[in-house]
Amino acid sequence: MGEAETRAQLGILGCGGRMGRLLLAAVLDAPGATLAGGSDRRGSAAVGQDLGLLAGHAAMGRLVGDDPAALFAASDVVIDFTLPQATAQHAALAAQQGTALVVGTTGLLEEHLAELERAAQRVAVLRAPNMSLGVNLLMDLVRQAASKLDDAYDIEIVEMHHRHKVDAPSGTALGLGEAAASGRNVDLDHASVRVRDGQTGPRRSGSIGFATLRGGDVPGDHTVIFAGEGERLELGHRASSRQVFVQGALTAALWLHGKPSGLYSMQDVLGLNT
Numbered sequence: 599m600g601e602a603e604t605r606a607q608l609g610i611l612g613c614g615g616r617m618g619r620l621l622l623a624a625v626l627d628a629p630g631a632t633l634a635g636g637s638d639r640r641g642s643a644a645v646g647q648d649l650g651l652l653a654g655h656a657a658m659g660r661l662v663g664d665d666p667a668a669l670f671a672a673s674d675v676v677i678d679f680t681l682p683q684a685t686a687q688h689a690a691l692a693a694q695q696g697t698a699l700v701v702g703t704t705g706l707l708e709e710h711l712a713e714l715e716r717a718a719q720r721v722a723v724l725r726a727p728n729m730s731l732g733v734n735l736l737m738d739l740v741r742q743a744a745s746k747l748d749d750a751y752d753i754e755i756v757e758m759h760h761r762h763k764v765d766a767p768s769g770t771a772l773g774l775g776e777a778a779a780s781g782r783n784v785d786l787d788h789a790s791v792r793v794r795d796g797q798t799g800p801r802r803s804g805s806i807g808f809a810t811l812r813g814g815d816v817p818g819d820h821t822v823i824f825a826g827e828g829e830r831l832e833l834g835h836r837a838s839s840r841q842v843f844v845q846g847a848l849t850a851a852l853w854l855h856g857k858p859s860g861l862y863s864m865q866d867v868l869g870l871n872t
């Protein structure tokens with residue numbers, strides 16, 4: 599088999615977005631991958647633009663499309679950083695076309711997650727609210743700390759992101775909450791306190807609190823605080839560049855190429871699943 603045949607054909611959905619543009623550039627630079635194409639929302643300003651120029655490269659003479667089905671047909675793996683409703687539709691297309699799917703989109707509700715699970719019965723699907731090595735390692739550390747520190751240590755999760763972010767708490771914060779809840783052997787849906795305002799009363803013992811900050815150009819900061827009497831343990835991660843997410847997504851897509859159907863996570867890619 600020639601080199602061109604072994605390189606994964608990668609497609610980018612939401613290729614006009616913050617993550618999408620960086621992913622186009624990363625795929626164009628990746629030795630193991632070929633850019634199958636890029637697609638965005640019908641009516642988006644990105645549609646019809648040159649893919650190379652959008653990536654900050656030389657013009658390629660290939661344009662951003664608005665037909666996700668055609669992108670799935672042309673790709674081995676499609677990478678999706680869009681919006682929850684779009685991601686759910688893309689998952690159905692992945693299953694129809696037999697194309698693997700990497701999902702970075704956050705803010706997914708039960709109905710969207712169910713669509714990903716349905717698709718994963720037919721094709722390989724990887725979903726990760728955060729593609730960076732550091733955050734995925736942090737999830738393990740949080741699970742471990744939560745399993746050792748009982749309810750005498752109150753768990754609070756603080757996140758800060760750029761002013762353009764549209765979902766809260768971040769997918770990563772919720773993932774860290776899941777890790778803490780699993781370490782404590784409790785259900786996050788019951789333990790979590792996502793908003794505090796007014797006469798809240800004292801803190802409910804055993805709860806896991808979330809606080810959301812938005813502003814400026816922050817790519818993503820997360821801190822998990824274990825606050826006890828007389829001491830506080832803080833485990834955190836700060837992304838200083840989106841490249842950690844981009845390179846993680848590219849690694850995930852190359853890893854997923856040729857995998858059997860199923861729902862995978864970044865923990866699988868990084869070998870952190872113990």
Ligand SMILES: NC(=O)C1=CN([C@@H]2O[C@H](COP(=O)(O)OP(=O)(O)OC[C@H]3O[C@@H](n4cnc5c(N)ncnc54)[C@H](OP(=O)(O)O)[C@@H]3O)[C@@H](O)[C@H]2O)C=CC1
Pocket residue numbers: 611612613614615616617618637638639640641642643644679680681684701702703704705726727728729730765769843
């Ligand atoms: N897992 C991870 O590591 C990371 C996850 N994220 C998540 O990725 C998502 C995207 O983030 P970001 O790139 O900053 O957001 P942007 O808003 O910059 O990009 C989203 C892109 O998706 C496009 N889009 C919207 N609807 C559709 C649709 N129906 N079909 C195709 N494309 C569509 C948008 O087009 P238009 O603007 O024209 O509407 C835009 O180009 C968010 O959920 C974010 O939380 C972000 C970084 C890292």
Ligand SMILES: O=C(O)C1=N[C@H](C(=O)O)C[C@H](O)C1
Pocket residue numbers: 704727728759763764767768769770771817818819
């Ligand atoms: O919207 C973003 O930018 C990010 N979103 C992800 C999340 O919601 O956790 C990951 C990262 O922190 C950047």
